[in-house]
Amino acid sequence: MHIGHMVPLFAMHHLQNAGHRPIILVGGGTARIGDPSGKSDMRKMQTVEEIQDNAEKLKKQISRFISFDDGGAKLLDNAEWLAPLNYIEFLRDIGRHFSVNRMLTFEAYKKRMENGLSFIEFNYQLLQSYDFLELYRRENCILQIGGDDQWGNIVAGMELIRRVEAGDAMGLTFPLVTRSDGKKMGKTEKGAVFLDPSMTSVFDFFQYWRNVADADVEKFLLMYTFLPVDECKRLGALKDQEINKAKEILAYEQTKIIHGKEVADNVLAAAHAAFSSGGADDKSGMPSCDMSAADFSAGINILDLFAETELCSSKSEARRLVKQNGAAVNGDKITDPDAVIDSGFIKDGEIILKAGKKRFFRIIIK
RNA sequence: GGGGAGGUUCCCGAGUGGUCAAAGGGGGCAGACUGUAAAUCUGUUGCUUCGGCUUCGAAGGUUCAAAUCCUUCUCUCCCCA
Numbered sequence: 001m002h003i004g005h006m007v008p009l010f011a012m013h014h015l016q017n018a019g020h021r022p023i024i025l026v027g028g029g030t031a032r033i034g035d036p037s038g039k040s041d042m043r044k045m046q047t048v049e050e051i052q053d054n055a056e057k058l059k060k061q062i063s064r065f066i067s068f069d070d071g072g073a074k075l076l077d078n079a080e081w082l083a084p085l086n087y088i089e090f091l092r093d094i095g096r097h098f099s100v101n102r103m104l105t106f107e108a109y110k111k112r113m114e115n116g117l118s119f120i121e122f123n124y125q126l127l128q129s130y131d132f133l134e135l136y137r138r139e140n141c142i143l144q145i146g147g148d149d150q151w152g153n154i155v156a157g158m159e160l161i162r163r164v165e166a167g168d169a170m171g172l173t174f175p176l177v178t179r180s181d182g183k184k185m186g187k188t189e190k191g192a193v194f195l196d197p198s199m200t201s202v203f204d205f206f207q208y209w210r211n212v213a214d215a216d217v218e219k220f221l222l223m224y225t226f227l228p229v230d231e232c233k234r235l236g237a238l239k240d241q242e243i244n245k246a247k248e249i250l251a252y253e254q255t256k257i258i259h260g261k262e263v264a265d266n267v268l269a270a271a272h273a274a275f276s277s278g279g280a281d282d283k284s285g286m287p288s289c290d291m292s293a294a295d296f297s298a299g300i301n302i303l304d305l306f307a308e309t310e311l312c313s314s315k316s317e318a319r320r321l322v323k324q325n326g327a328a329v330n331g332d333k334i335t336d337p338d339a340v341i342d343s344g345f346i347k348d349g350e351i352i353l354k355a356g357k358k359r360f361f362r363i364i365i366k
Numbered sequence: 367g368g369g370g371a372g373g374u375u376c377c378c379g380a381g382u383g384g385u386c387a388a389a390g391g392g393g394g395c396a397g398a399c400u401g402u403a404a405a406u407c408u409g410u411u412g413c414u415u416c417g418g419c420u421u422c423g424a425a426g427g428u429u430c431a432a433a434u435c436c437u438u439c440u441c442u443c444c445c446c447a
Binding site: 207210211212213214215217240241242243244247271274275276314315316317320321323324325326327355356357358 | 395396397401402403404409410411412413414
């Protein structure tokens with residue numbers, strides 16, 4: 001789960017507030033098949049344990065803004081009805097309603113016609129349509145929402161419901177959220193910005209939002225926060241230095257939604273501490289680790305120290321950083337790769353490392 | 367089953383016996399400029415005890431020397447059946 005997946009979930013939040021009952025469907029059954037809308041590779045297969053584990057995590061993550069309490073949202077796994085499927089019966093009852101000619105006209109398949117499309121991927125549409133049908137039958141679900149790459153699959157499901165149950169179902173899709181520079185939302189080239197704090201630290205998460213392009217501020221406030229529309233517009237219209245406030249609010253609100261208010265407050269203070277107020281604010285939201293005072297009594301080489309933290313992944317990288325004038329300890333640049341960090345650097349029981357202008361790491365001395 | 371084309375460092379993509387840790391581009395990182403923005407410019411981009419070490423789908427082989435040649439295997443794509 002990364003922030004690129006959030007839009008349909010936010011839509012769910014709003015729909016739930018309007019009195020609807022959201023059902024989140026996890027693809028425990030379809031996880032074993034590729035999705036033709038994916039770029040080119042088949043989805044990697046997952047074990048049953050992985051799927052269940054993921055489903056639990058998912059529920060935990062989204063329960064902050066979608067209520068699973070009594071009568072609230074439901075989380076279902078399509079393995080429940082896909083796993084016991086009988087192939088012959090499926091062909092007879094479901095397959096007969098699909099026209100290959102029509103399926104081939106969908107954009108998602110057209111693309112794949114050039115470099116190959118396996119049969120199981122081609123079948124994905126039938127399965128997703130069947131999911132919709134089952135949800136219609138079991139939960140009286142009449143609306144399916146998803147990214148616009150799901151358009152064809154959703155429409156196919158609507159048609160199936162009409163043919164089989166003479167029911168009237170609807171679809172709602174959202175365009176892929178892009179940033180003003182044309183890239184996909186939530187993708188840094190290093191990888192996606194994940195909701196799980198063990199994959200993307202809350203500090204980095206906050207900073208991602210804090211650093212969005214000016215042109216994206218209003219759009220993201222509207223899409224990714226629950227602030228009133230007027231307020232979003234007002235903030236998005238701020239200029240120059242002022243718009244930084246809007247970005248901070250965006251980052252704070254978003255962090256609050258995903259990680260909770262307490263974490264958001266901490267990270268906000270940590271960001272202040274790192275970037276402006278000379279260390280007066282609470283730094284507990286900053287990425288950190290514990291080290292013992294004894295480790296520093298003999299001193300630690302600057303390169304080793306940086307390589308130990310998440311700031312640098314190897315000593316070579318640390319060396320580069322130091323050479324290029326990008327490393328700082330407690331705010332002072334260190335340019336000598338042989339520099340040794342010892343107890344003298346400990347201030348108020350901690351040492352603050354900085355790589356470049358925006359990446360911080362806090363070593364807490366125990 | 368038959369025939370053909372391929373698998374190169376994060377990605378795309380050069381490289382067909384030594385000058386290759388491997389062109390170029392993208393991305394990343396750092397520096398300058400700024401508003402913790404964008405754009406731009408510059409540097410950098412396998413690891414290292416700085417002696418070297420490991421990388422070009424996998425395993426063997428030829429050679430003083432291989433990403434480059436040979437063998438087997440494996441995966442992908444295309445055409446025919």
